[in-house]
Amino acid sequence: MWPILCIGAFIVISITHWVHRWRNPKCNGKLPPGSMGLPLLGETLQFFAPNTSSAIPPFIKDRMKRYGPVFRTSLVGRPVVISTDPEINHFIFQQEGHLVQSWYPDTFTEIFGRQNVGSLHGFVYKYLKNLVLSLFGPESLKDKLLPQVELTAHKTLGLWASQGTVELKEATANMIFDLTAKKLISYEYDPAKSSENLRENFVAFIHGLISFPLDIPGTAYHKCLQGRKKAMKMLKDMLEERRLMPERCQEDFFDFVLIELKKEGTILTEEMALDLMFVLLFASFETTSLALTLAIKLLTDHPHVLKELTEEHETIVRNRENEDAKLTWKEYKSMTYTAQVINEVVRLANIVPGIFRKAMRDIEIKGYTIPAGWAIMVCPPAVHLNPAKYENPLEFNPGRWKGMESNGASKHFMAFGGGMRFCVGTEFTKVQMAVFLHCLVTQYRWTAVKGGNIVRTPGLSFPDGFHIRVSKKNK
């Protein structure tokens, strides 16, 4: 009897001690206020709970009210400090490689690969970043990508006009995926040649990425992992096939990789190259298609903005010697109001609801200590919807960006991140959005048919899609 009682008491004391330790983590200073939630689960379920508003996510807003702009919590088994404070966010971005390091939950690494650019640091990271910039940076955009983007937009819009209704999120994602896949690996899906479509493996990806990490059949996360496996196999097979082909000069990213892998002392590995291709394919189409879908939804709901935008683009066409000439870089750079519309769309879209870092040592900030090893989540929606900075923050008002069109990143605008890890695809996104809008408003009109409702988990999604009917304008 006594031994059983003793064992029982020992178990109760151990669990109580463990729960107490969970709720009151060790810290060599003062932790930010907050709750660590339930043991192991933390506050993960509340964080991922769907909501249909475009305001600051309820999870964040409630805690800002209760604890102030910086608070602690636990997400997917990790202690996290969440910052909604523009000064702290800015400081964190500037500390990359010093006090903090880019870090994402293990689930992200599982999906994007251990050698993906977001998980690499130091000179290997710099090497990969330069590689991406050579593909999608300003020089490449100006000389090669701008005409390709315009051609793709024209072709796509022509196709849509010949169809009944189009579900915009899926249709823009397909358009962008095709363009990026062509640029990176010269991939074009041909059902006559292969039953496997690379694009199909990326379905519902953003949903799975920012969802509860439960790897069992039926969950979004599981679907995501299965998609990654199949996509990686296809990419690997394609690279193998290319290796067996006669050497050709550099036409796409695969050619570059094969040349680079042959060099003595190269730091590029096949795994790194494949993870990079996967990340770029995902990052380019999933994010920009959400931004474009929201842009068209907002333009549909705000005819006065659409009118001003259309006027800007019609003026560009009118001022040309030949109206059918191709868009030039100078014309793109002259799209001032369009740039304001794009900034306003990405401010409201909050496509990336959290940017993660890991504290490399104890960080003292505004009277609090963030312990070494903890995750830090910078929260862009809280910054973008701050009424002290953006009057009527939920209003779609592109004019608020007048004079600040070329805003890269600032303490109050971090849709594309900030500091050393600032998004390398920013200008590519802006070119794609501006050129697509140019082709759309100068040559086509559209009407909304159904859908357009938004859900955030906390990543943005359109659960019923956004269905529109497109027709050619009568000139």
Ligand code: HEM
């Ligand atoms: C609306 C469109 C986009 C949004 C909102 C967006 C947002 C972001 C954000 C917030 C980051 C910073 C992540 C961090 O600091 O940890 C980032 C990084 C990154 N983005 Fe984008 N992005 C977009 C489009 C693109 C495109 C089109 C590409 C591909 C060409 C791309 C490729 C990348 C890459 C490779 C990184 C990692 C950079 C690094 O670690 O230094 N993004 N993006």
